[in-house]
Amino acid sequence: MNRKLIDWPTFIASFVLLLAVVIPLVIYPEAGEAFVNRLNDFVAGNFGFLYLIMGLGIFFFLIFVAFSQNGHVKLGEKDEKPEFGTASWAGMLFSAGIGSSILYWATIEWAYYYQGPPFGIDPSEAQIETIQWASTYGIFHWGPIAWAIYTLPAIPMAYFFYVRKTPVIKISETLRPILGNTSDSIIGKVIDVLFIFGLLGGAGTTLALGTPLITAGVSDITGLEDTMLLRTIILLGVTVIFGISSYLGLKEGIKRLSDFNLALAVFLLVFVFITGPTLFISEATTNSIGLILDNFFHMSTWTEPLANISNFEETGFPEAWTVFYWAWWLVYAPFVGLFIARISRGRTIRQVIVGTIVYGSLGCLLFFGIMGNFGLYLQLTGAYDVVSVLNDQGAPIAIISIINQLPLAKLMVIIFVILSIVFLATTFDSSSYILASVTQKEVDDGEPERWNRLFWAFTLCILPLTLMFLGGLSTLQTASIVGGFPLIFIMFMLAISFMKASTGDLKAEDKFRPKTVVLDYRRIRERLRRRRLKLKERDEEKNQRDE
Known part of the structure; x- marks a missing residue:
């Protein structure tokens, strides 16, 4: 154990900041929740348009970079081959980016849009429009803009680590072309701590969705009552899995877990597609793609401006969904970006940008298109009233009930639960791996210290577990998203920093290249x-x- 490698100011400050947020919520849960919710409403209501501008801006910026001279730069030596095969690479970035949340939202998100559609549509008067948007909006929220937000931090981090050979994986180090020596000052530490705090809260969001879903599945399989004790046991079991995976490292642990995860996910999707309403799933998914292509800019910039005028009714849809999702992706972006950077050695910048956006969006399209439209089909045909179960018993039970409508129902619920556990584990072992990297001064051979990985693995579990007992986990999620607001400006700084560094290096290379x-x-x-x-x-x- 080499303690000299640890960046102790960042390590301690991150942990103290998390405690500073958690302890007041433990002592004053109701007052803390009310304060955080008011702050969230203020940020989303007054600055929601910034999140939308950020998302669209990042998407087009990356398209420009991919097909510019900067996109030809290889992350590593010029003759170096990719460290991981395409399938393993795509599986790892997909698992790290979406976790078990994809199983949760892909199966049930359509039901929320079905009851509260966008653009002020009245579901009782415009049923066809309501159905179409219910099938479409989830694919949009988990589509190219989401993965573009993830990709932006990956590009400068990978560039500095593999091209400039900087032995540090940190946001502050990536901003050095702009900040200069300020990266080593308190400002750089604050930037790194904000990233870590956002990641811990973002992981709490995934945990908040994943644990009840897994518990509902286990309860359905075994007949055990869904209690806090059962949730605790499940959470600890998942912690052991991702703790072992993180301890083993990138190639021995995380890669193998992701490969298994990808294979199981493909099996589930193929089974639902073949045994479910294949024609309806195919047509509804194709129709959704067309709707997104026709309305991409409208969906990306809809802010409900007339809601500020008293004569018009506010639906709150953009703030509740699009702004929330863009904020969620933003909080997770530095972590996913760091992880994508770490696994992308030997690929060009263009391959990383196009591959991440395409593979990530395609994976989410398949999940929402197949799982979501299967649930929607049950609702429309009257085979199963998903909406009533959702409203009366909650989303986790509604999701497991949808899986129970498949042939070989019990077996499919077991597979669904295993997939949820593995998805949750792959997200958390990736999170602990990156947290350990950020809190070190150097990362030897790309692998952070094992004890450091384990520390953050259990930190990711213990603190959300405490809040889960107190019912304050949703408050931590909201606090992390509000705390992620400064990351909007950091994202733009990352874009400028990358262009300044890479373009400068290309010009210097041209200057000294033989003529x-x-x-x-x-x-x-x-x-x-x-x-x-x-x-x-x-x-x-x-x-x-x-x-």
């Missing part, structure tokens, strides 16, 4: 021009003699 090839080309072109002139003069002399 012999260019000179030879010019010389050859000059010789050809002279030869053409001589031939022309010879032809003119011949014509004169003939005359």
Whole structure:
């Protein structure tokens, strides 16, 4: 155990900040929850448009980078091959980016839009529109903009780590081209601590969704009552899995878990697609893609401006869904970006950008298209009233009830629960791995200290577990999203920092590159021009003699 490698100011400050938020919520849960919710309403209501501008801006910025000269830069040596195969690489970035939340929202999110559709649509009068948007909006929220937000931090971090050979994986280090030596000051520490706090809260959001879902599945399989004791046992079991995976490291633990996760996910999707309403799933998903393509800019910028005028009714849809999702992606972005950067050695920047956005969006499209439209089909045909179960018994039970409508129901619930556990574990072992990297001064061979990984693995479990007993976990989620507000500006700084560093390096490389090839080309072109002139003069002399 090498304690000298630890960045103790960042390590201690991150842990203290989390305690400073958690302890008041434990002592004064109701007052703390009310304060955090008011703060969240203020940020979402008054600055929601900034989140929307950020999302659209990041998406188009990355498209520009991918097809510019900067996109050709390889992360590593010029002749180096990718460290991980494409399937393993895509599986790891997908598992780290969405966790068990994809199983939760892909299966049930449509039901919320079905009851409260966007754009002020009245579900009782415009049923066809309501159904179409219910099938579509989840795919949009988990689509290209979400994965673009994840990708932006990955590009500068990977560039500095693999191209400039900086032995540190930190947001503050990535901003050095802008901040200069300020990166080593208190400002740099604050930036890193904000990132860690956001990650801990974002992980709490995933935990808040994943644990009740897994518990509902276990309760359905075993007949045990869904109690706090059962949730605690399940949470500790998941902690052991991701703790072991994180301890084993990237190649031995996280990669293998992600590969297993990907295979199980593909099996579940194929089974639901084949045994479910295949034609309806295919047509509804295709229709949703068309709706998104037709309305991409409208959906990306809808802010409900008339809600500020007293004569118009406010639905709160943009703040409750799109702004919330963009804020959630933003809080998770530095972590997912760090992880994508770490696994992308040997790939070009263009491959990382296009691959992450395409593979990530495609994976979410399949989950929402298949799982979501299966649940929607049950509702529309009257085969099962999902909406009533959702409203009366909650989302976890509604989700497990949808899975129970499949053939071989018990077996599929078991597979669904295992997949939820593995998804949750892969997200958390990736989180603890990155938290350990950020709190170290250096990362030897890309692997942070094992004891550091284990510390953050159990920190990710113990603190949310405490709040789960007290019923304050949702408050921590909200607090982390509010605390992530400064990350909007840090994201723009990351974009500027990357362009400044990479463009400067490319210009320096061109300056010192030998010019012999260019000179030879010019010389050859000059010789050809002279030869053409001589031939022309010879032809003119011949014509004169003939005359």
